[in-house]
Amino acid sequence: MFIQIACAAFMLCACGGNQTSVKSFDDIVASRRSVRDYDASKTISQEEVMELIKCAQEAPSWANQQPSKYYVAISPEKVAAVKELVGDGNKRNTAGAPVMIVSTYVKTRSGFFRGNPANEIGDGWGAYDNGLSNAYFILKARERGFDTLIMGMRDSDELRKLFAIPDDECIMAVISLGYRASDPNRPDRKPTGEIVKYY
Numbered sequence: 488m489f490i491q492i493a494c495a496a497f498m499l500c501a502c503g504g505n506q507t508s509v510k511s512f513d514d515i516v517a518s519r520r521s522v523r524d525y526d527a528s529k530t531i532s533q534e535e536v537m538e539l540i541k542c543a544q545e546a547p548s549w550a551n552q553q554p555s556k557y558y559v560a561i562s563p564e565k566v567a568a569v570k571e572l573v574g575d576g577n578k579r580n581t582a583g584a585p586v587m588i589v590s591t592y593v594k595t596r597s598g599f600f601r602g603n604p605a606n607e608i609g610d611g612w613g614a615y616d617n618g619l620s621n622a623y624f625i626l627k628a629r630e631r632g633f634d635t636l637i638m639g640m641r642d643s644d645e646l647r648k649l650f651a652i653p654d655d656e657c658i659m660a661v662i663s664l665g666y667r668a669s670d671p672n673r674p675d676r677k678p679t680g681e682i683v684k685y686y
């Protein structure tokens with residue numbers, strides 16, 4: 488009996504580290520929250536970021552156009568420079584994050600056929616694909632024990648200059664990547680019945 492309890496305790500520690508123990512897809516989804524308080528003592532390697540981006544590449548996209556791109560600030564200088572471009576609140580909330588990532592999509596690919604918009608959504612489909620890609624990214628990040636904050640408040644003109652992002656790319660979110668320093672709240676969701684109708 489004692490051995491069984493000791494083994495169970497060991498497994499819990501081994502899986503959890505200082506993070507929530509993440510086992511199933513539902514656990515990943517439930518434990519993923521926008522994190523606005525990062526542990527500045529922890530770093531993330533380029534290889535670890537690459538694994539998340541490889542997962543994001545598995546997201547579906549319009550006609551497999553794969554319009555999403557990721558500009559990864561991982562050197563302390565570049566990370567600090569990006570934090571200057573996300574507004575005071577986001578700068579404060581991402582202070583301890585070791586990685587900052589700019590997400591873009593190449594325009595006039597998704598939602599376009601022979602150079603013309605396939606329907607009324609136009610480049611909105613590029614934004615759609617980029618959001619799907621980001622969703623895979625942030626969920627994979629959580630599965631690996633990392634945390635993220637998607638930021639729509641950012642200075643796209645200055646980010647374009649900082650990373651020499653070409654004009655044919657639309658700059659979407661900045662995503663901070665790091666380890667939570669405290670447990671985030673779960674903002675309420677609408678009652679599901681409010682957002683769905685069955686016919």
Ligand SMILES: Cc1cc2nc3c(=O)[nH]c(=O)nc-3n(C[C@H](O)[C@H](O)[C@H](O)COP(=O)(O)O)c2cc1C
Nearest residue numbers: 519520521522577636637638639640660672673674
């Ligand atoms: C497109 C988008 C832009 C966002 N921009 C910001 C932002 O600039 N700053 C911020 O603190 N949170 C931002 N958020 C995070 C949302 O506030 C958050 O996802 C929402 O409140 C739900 O909380 P949760 O992610 O913890 O479930 C953004 C989220 C999305 C998807």
